[in-house]
Amino acid sequence: MLKTISIIDAKNHVDEEVKIGVWLTNKRSSGKIAFLQLRDGTAFFQGVVVKNNVSEEVFTLAKEVKQEESLYVTGTIHEDQRSPFGYEIELSGIEKVGESENYPISPKKHGVDFLMDHRHLWLRSKRQFAVMKIRNEVIRATYEFFNKEGFIKIDAPILTGSAPEGTTELFHTKYFDKDAYLSQSGQLYEEAGAMAYGKVFSFGPTFRAEKSKTRRHLIEFWMIEPEMAFMHQEESLEVQEKYIAFLVQSVIDNCTYELGILERDINVLKRYTELPFPRISYDEAVEMLQKSGEFPDVEWGEDFGSPEETYLAEHFSKPVFVINYPKAIKPFYMKPHPTREDVVICADLLAPEGYGEIIGGSERATDPEFLEAQIEKAGLNKDDYQWYLDLRRYGSVPHSGFGLGLERAITWITGEEHIREAIPFPRLLNRIYP
Amino acid sequence: MLKTISIIDAKNHVDEEVKIGVWLTNKRSSGKIAFLQLRDGTAFFQGVVVKNNVSEEVFTLAKEVKQEESLYVTGTIHEDQRSPFGYEIELSGIEKVGESENYPISPKKHGVDFLMDHRHLWLRSKRQFAVMKIRNEVIRATYEFFNKEGFIKIDAPILTGSAPEGTTELFHTKYFDKDAYLSQSGQLYEEAGAMAYGKVFSFGPTFRAEKSKTRRHLIEFWMIEPEMAFMHQEESLEVQEKYIAFLVQSVIDNCTYELGILERDINVLKRYTELPFPRISYDEAVEMLQKSGEFPDVEWGEDFGSPEETYLAEHFSKPVFVINYPKAIKPFYMKPHPTREDVVICADLLAPEGYGEIIGGSERATDPEFLEAQIEKAGLNKDDYQWYLDLRRYGSVPHSGFGLGLERAITWITGEEHIREAIPFPRLLNRIYP
Ligand SMILES: [Mg+2]
Ligand SMILES: [Mg+2]
Incomplete structure (x- = not known):
């Protein structure tokens, strides 16, 4: 035979x-x-x-x-x-x-809606094959990296009664006689994990019922959320850049054939493995934008949109950390700056080539009274967060963490135009089929 | 320093x-x-x-x-x-x-409800540490195994408009102006993946709104669902037993300290790495149960409950495959037996020591007309399954797959009593906190 x-x-x-x-x-x-x-x-x-x-x-x-x-x-x-x-x-x-009579996807051009309606077949095409293989490699390399670095995977629940960033943009369901929401982030649970196991990460689907239709947003997407006890923000930034470089190097090493199909320039990718990544402050970023003349309305205190992120990242040949954003535009749990009232200890990592934010992270506030006040100020239900406050009542330690959006990272590494290409069955505004 | x-x-x-x-x-x-x-x-x-x-x-x-x-x-x-x-x-x-004033979990005994209310702290205890480290190893080893065997990870969506096993026990949510359900299984999507990439697997959370309160059920649990093109059921059984043996061996090799904390007998675990696992037919299983005298009411055609599964598995020192169940009690997509009208080509893997079913799998039906009739018979909405039927209309191939319940496998490997121990933040009937 x-x-x-x-x-x-x-x-x-x-x-x-x-x-x-x-x-x-x-x-x-x-x-x-x-x-x-x-x-x-x-x-x-x-x-x-x-x-x-x-x-x-x-x-x-x-x-x-x-x-x-x-x-x-x-x-x-x-x-x-x-x-x-x-x-x-x-x-x-x-x-x-x-048999295969009249296969719907012919070598001729089709519209995106048609192809998305046939995603279950479109995945068979060569470009889609290449992107999915690279997605698989990014996933594989993520597990290799965090295992090698001594992290253990602590799965955060998807169904929760509370919400880290308020209750807008949440999917709701009945959980027997209670109300439940689909998780937007596993971070708070990872913090409990870090207090128990030192270095932990989650890697699972998260959900944002956002009515926006951009090339950077999915309704359902996968996040990697590491959290590290006894670790300050600076050390966390080192973990982050090391992780990103490891992902890109793994794709270079193991996906030559697929990068070839996508005609992705390996020399561009190689730059992204050279550490460290530059760090600029939010203050400097605002100044850069104001001086550019392209963003006359940008003022200190506002969050950046896609055009601003793209502009900032274009000034560097590598991903760039923007550090210490205004407190007012960041979530309640971030650590206040030791000498400035107006900013928190955090960083976003912006990818070059117009791909925007791929990581958001921060050091976490450690003081239970401060956090309780923050929760109240944010209009969140205190009862839902008692367990989270316990993490500060019983053996609080300096700790930091971050979240990487898997599909954003893949879109960037593969050089694709639209994030819908980076996941097998994208969930978009009004698209839930197939 | x-x-x-x-x-x-x-x-x-x-x-x-x-x-x-x-x-x-x-x-x-x-x-x-x-x-x-x-x-x-x-x-x-x-x-x-x-x-x-x-x-x-x-x-x-x-x-x-x-x-x-x-x-x-x-x-x-x-x-x-x-x-x-x-x-x-x-x-x-x-x-x-x-600080830590009056830490709620003292070395004295606490009730399970109290401990579950403090799961975020309870995770710090030694036994919980050991189980979570073994969970991490099972996850790590799963990725190692499927990567080594040439599988790629294809993530199935969590939010779907259709349901593989009917719409009972599903969590519902509004997806903008549409209705959506939380996935009970990614299998149908993995079949699309297998037609595109040969050997694929999913590994993600699944949801069952089941009003049962047993030591084997979680509302939210993680499943590993491999699917393989150009593969018949017998070869799939070989992949399954090889995978299980690999998981157990990895835990033996890398979790000696943790198995020690749990006082789990390594010699018992070693037996589970010896292949092949026995195979008995559903017919033989029914006969065994009937002859035992312990199950006077068991008749051919019924599904087994926990006591029956426990009885069957006790007769083997290793996990046992029960093959070819009655068609009437299995899902619509299973391949009909070539010479018998009443059974389908499938297998459940039952774990010894009273842990019951840890894997369910089958060869899949390949004929689009047969499947269309099955979908109608099952009372499912045909429109939702057009994409699934496309997989048979365009290049149908023999293919097989299976699903492993992560927490069931961990409960068994660690020797724990209750499945709630096998996941960091269990979701149980009426438990969604913390
Ligand atoms: Mg941002
Ligand atoms: Mg069964």
């Missing part, structure tokens, strides 16, 4: 006869030869059918096979210098497995 | 002076010596304060320090043959970081 292999393993079977389960992505043929473009989910390559070398039945099948029909093919692997993949298969046999 | 270390790294610093950020878990003292039980989230060990060797201030602090106060301690690491951890620290300095 022939050995069944995956396309990605072709390099280990040169001049061997093998069997592969595949789908047809495209084909062309003449009277004497047919070229079948094949995929199996691990890679794409070409199958060559030479009329004189196969039975009439096989050659007829090769000429008639339709886009996205599934097949078992047998044949011999050869090197193929002309293709970026480097190998092809000369077919001796084709066995049809599943 | 002294080197700051973690307790777990004590072995690399014997006879060195170091600094550690810690919490006090317990203490005892006489006039001349104080023994402080310390934890830092990586391990637990003892700090010894000898009155004659330290300043009066330090000794007084050592005698007065309270449970769960946070401290920076300095001192010299020594081997300590008497403790299971193997090392202790002789303290020269103690600096108080955070």
Whole structure:
């Protein structure tokens, strides 16, 4: 019996006869030869059918096979210098497995809505394949990094009775006879985790019922939220830049084929692995924006929008930390600055090339009375936060943490235009199918 | 400046002076010596304060320090043959970081409700530490296994408009002007993933609004759902047992300290790494139950409850696959048996020691007409499943998959009584705090 292999393993079977389960992505043929473009989910390559070398039945099948029909093919692997993949298969046999009449996604251009309606099929296309493989590598590298650094994963609950940043933009559900909300962040729970296990992280879906339709927002997205006990903000920034550099390096090392498909410039990515990343203060950032002449209305005290973030990041060839934002525009739990009333100890990491904020983080306030007052000021329900205040009542320690938006990071690393490309089944304003 | 270390790294610093950020878990003292039980989230060990060797201030602090106060301690690491951890620290300095007045969880016994209300603090206790470290190892090993085996992670959406097993026991939310449900399973999406990428898996939270209060059920739990194209059920069973053995072996290899805390017998766990696992048919299982005399009412065609699963698994020293259940009690997407009308090609994996089903899986039906009829029969909304039927219309292939309940597996591996111990912040019937 022939050995069944995956396309990605072709390099280990040169001049061997093998069997592969595949789908047809495209084909062309003449009277004497047919070229079948094949995929199996691990890679794409070409199958060559030479009329004189196969039975009439096989050659007829090769000429008639339709886009996205599934097949078992047998044949011999050869090197193929002309293709970026480097190998092809000369077919001796084709066995049809599943039909495909009028596959809806043809090689011609389709509109985005049409493609999104067919996301379950669109994922089979080459660019989508490349992005999803890189997503997988970013996920894999995240676990490698945090395990290596001594973090343990503490899963925050999705269903909660309280909300870290107020109750707007929250999805609501009935939890038996109670009310519950879908988590926007696992951070508060990670803080409990850090007091128990030192260095912890969560990595799970979060939800924001935001009525905005930008290329940077998803309704449902994945976040990585590390939290570290006995750690001040400066050390946290070092963890953050080390983590980002590790992600980018892992993609460079393990996704050459996929970056090639996306035509992503590896030299640009390499810059993002050079540490440290620059740090500028919020004050300096405001000054830069004001001096630019492009943002006449920017005033100290306001949060930055996408254009401002893009402008700031363009001035650096690497991601840049903007540190110590105004207290008034940041969440209640951030640590007050020791000598300034108006700012908190925090940082956003802005990605270059127009991708904006990919990380937000801060040192956390440690004083229970201060936090209780903050919770009241923010109009939050005190009862919901008793457990959170306990973390300060019983053995409070300096601690810091941050959150990385997975899909934002992937969009940036892959160089895609729109964040909807970075997740298998995007949830967008009014899109919940498929 | 002294080197700051973690307790777990004590072995690399014997006879060195170091600094550690810690919490006090317990203490005892006489006039001349104080023994402080310390934890830092990586391990637990003892700090010894000898009155004659330290300043009066330090000794007084050592005698007065309270449970769960946070401290920076300095001192010299020594081997300590008497403790299971193997090392202790002789303290020269103690600096108080955070107070802890009347820590609610004392070493005396508390009721489960009280402890669950204080889950954010209870996680700091030794047993909970051990279980969470093993949970982390099971998660880590899962990623290692599936990456090694060539799977890529395809995240299924949590918010969906359709439901794989009917709309009972679903959490509902408004998705802008539409209705949405929290996912009970990512499987159907993984099938789309498998057609695009060959071997895929999801690993995320799933939700079941079940009004049952058993030691095996959580409302919110994490599932690992692999799906494999061009794969029949028998090969899938081999992946499943290999995966389970890998998880157990990883815990044995990397969690000796934690298994020790739980007093879990490693020899029992070792049996679970010996492959293959036995396979019995559903028919045989029914016969075993009937012959036992303990289940006089069991009839062919019924699903098994916990007592039946426990009885069956007790007859094997390893997890056992029960294969080919009646069609009528299984979901619509399972592949019909080739020669029998009444059963489908599926298997549940039952864990020994009374832990019941930890995996459910099947080969999937490939024929679009058959599936369409099944969807209708199950009373599901056909429109919601058009994308799923597309997977069969365009290049259908034999494929199989399975789902592992993370917390069930952890409960079993750790030998805990109740599944609420296996997740940091359990969501149970009427428990959504903290
Ligand atoms: Mg921002
Ligand atoms: Mg069952």
